[in-house]
Amino acid sequence: MEVIRSQKRTPSNDTVSNPKIPLYLTAPQMEVRLEEFELFAVDRLRVLKGVSDGLARGRNPKEMDDLVDTLWKEHMRDPDASVMFNKDIISHFVLRLVYCRSDELKKWFLSMETALFRHRFRLQNFEAQRAIVGEFGLPYKAVTGAELEGLKERLGQVVRSLGQISPTVEAVYYKVPFEEVPDLVASRRVLIQKGYAFVAGSQLVSLVVTQFRSHISKALILTNRKWTTTIQEREKDRLTPIVEALSTSYLGPDYSQSTEYAEISLKDIDQVAKSSFPLCMRHLFEKVREDHHLKHGGRMQLGLFLKGVGLKLDDALAFWRAEFTKKVGSERFDKEYAYSIRHNYGKEGKRTDYTPYACQKIILSAPGAGDHHGCPYRHFSEDNLRAALGRMGLSSRGMEGVMDQVRNKHYQLACTMTFEAVYGTSCDAGINHPNQYFEESQKILKSKTPPAPV
């Protein structure tokens, strides 16, 4: 793959007669624009993170099929089929570079790409599936004639053992060495005889997924070797920074547009701060109320959060003014602080509508003396953190779990555990954005509101 800066795209040699799902067996021989290098990868990453989310939430296979279909159409579709195909291939190979660099990254990528492949495969029709099986060059023989007749009774038993009341045996069975279909063997979903498993046409998925997974796993090891020995150094001014940024990028919702749950008004703000703010924002909020002031870092972190939560510009100005004028007076407020609040909302200067900070950014910040921003799980001393958690209502048992995560530097998990303890519910996706914490909290509280008495 050749990465270039030219505006013109060189026509690719791939014909549209390729099977619909590429197998990523070899790196493509095509030229890629630098912008596409990153953009395609980001889109694919959104799909993979969506898959990860679906799996974490325990979606069943049919739900995952639908999810993958939706995600793919949303992020990877293009009106031109050959462009879409190329994007598929390019994005996969770029992400290989990104995710080959550590065991943890490899494991995640392998799991998600395999799941993605599995569900895309399931969505294909039978002919397309057989074509893909052929593509792998697997030497599986179809079982026919006398051999099939001899097995029919036991194949019927297998079918019945899987919950189908009538022992209808499929028309096509493949004879494959049992080592190729471990998950079918483990769940006794196939007949095994003399070292061969008899796989029904409908069970092909398992066959190919195992092959796919094994191939990608080996490829990642080779890619890693190439990366560490040549590519990383050679591309240090061009591709390497992009590759390194991609694996840590936050790809969730950016909360720059507030949603229906999130509109809060000034009169509710104290109540809502107590019930739904994550610890970092609660702390900042309490400090504003207490000191009638916040330094720059805190103003940014809390201010943008409030914007994400649905506080309108006018209300925001009123809020900050009400507090700050107790210390600095109205004139100084207008002169020194109002401008930057308006700036945050994109009403001044280059008019960028700034997005609220994600946990990643907050954790990496470096609060100094007099600062109150940052992530309490990281930046507070143990005593202060315990006191703060106590004020949030955590029992001493709940606190131990949280403190344990903190000791292991899993700050976001600590916040997630706090969330779970406060609301008595589990948060499988994990907290990675303060506004996410807020929205989830609001959802729970609204669903618990008792109906009006009759």
Place this chain on the structure above:
Amino acid sequence: MIREEIESREDEKMIDAAQMNNPEPEECFNVNYLRIYYGGNLFPYSDIHKWLSYGHDGKHPGCDEYYFGRREFSFTLENDVYLRYKSFKNASSMEDAIKSNFPYKIDIGAVYSVDPDKRHAYSQTGTNVFTPVERELVFDIDITDYDDVRYCCSGADVCSKCWPLITVAIKVIHTSLTEDFGFKHILWVFSGRRGVHCWVCDPKARRMTNEQRSAVAEYFRVYKGNENNARKVALMGYSLHPFLARSYVDYLKGFFEGELQATQSIFSTKDKYEKILAMISDEDIQSELRGKWENSARSSLSEEAISLVRWEQLKNTLQSKKHKAPTLRMCVEEIVFTFTYPRIDLEVSKQMNHLLKAPFCVHPKTGRVCVPIDPNNCDEFDPLAVPTLSQLIEEINSGGSRMDVDDDEDSDTSLLAKSIKFFRSSFLEPLLKSCKEEIESSYKTKIGKSKDSFSW
């Protein structure tokens, strides 16, 4: 050995013999006996070496002369000192190491990519990573995993009433390994006290990945029990998978209705039958049967007869009522499986780097030798008749046999000779023959020559 050494050894042994006409159980094993066992070539060093070399004896150009040296062994010494990652260049260095350490236990691990005892000399990156490359497919069956279904013993004890559970397990697993998986070179070994180990040594088996081993272990898994559920075997669907059906028809059903009832009388008391009633997921049926059994307590029949009668009643009741719910469909089979189906230790089988005790070791608690078991004759095997260390020593002292068991004479009827002969003829020889064929054919493929005559 020089004369003085022989004489002092004889003295040592005579003293021991005098002390042990009626050995206490504790005296079945002690360090001195162990020294004699390993020191005097009772332990079959060259057979073990031949086995684990898998034909790579250096006599054929296609041999890998370093193969044996890449196998991990571990020694457990007196005082629980544990030495891992031991490896030996050849048979005599293995023998020397055992004779200087007299380990209480010898474990066999995997064949690695480099000699285990030199693993630190290689970096962990690039192509020279220290990783397992071959390892037998192994299984471990321990009678303590059956404690909830045997009433004669518990814990470390085993007797003639409960050992048949192990026998049935061997039959079921062995049949499946040969018929379903097509394996040919399978060694079953007594673990020395209360179970058996199985070593599948086909080349295909040795090269299986962890994922594949896990798949086979799960294929064998039926029992999913813990204290929290009463119904530990749940057979769903409308029929049994052919493997389970064959096991049921050929081994389990007959065993349950015959020997098991006779030895365990699983319905004869209230405690016992309540456990079985709890496996029936229908309260009405439970009450119906309970009613019948509570009232017939004053029968004059034997325990065994009572059990059989109740089993028939249970079967008849379930037969007429099984359409009531899907969970009742195979309730009878579930009960049989709960009591009789093999329970293997999954963790032992799943990973290539898991170590397992070597055959012909001596169990420190019982003094019994870990002898091979013939799977085609496993009904005959009696764990309480396996030679102990002290018996072996006594046999030597009474001049009953030579210490050197490499003798081929049929007249050698020493206690251990039978086991070693069986190991050689049933397992080792066919295995080595097949290994040599494989080495030869892959060598020929490599060099692309037509068949020459290589003399062995």
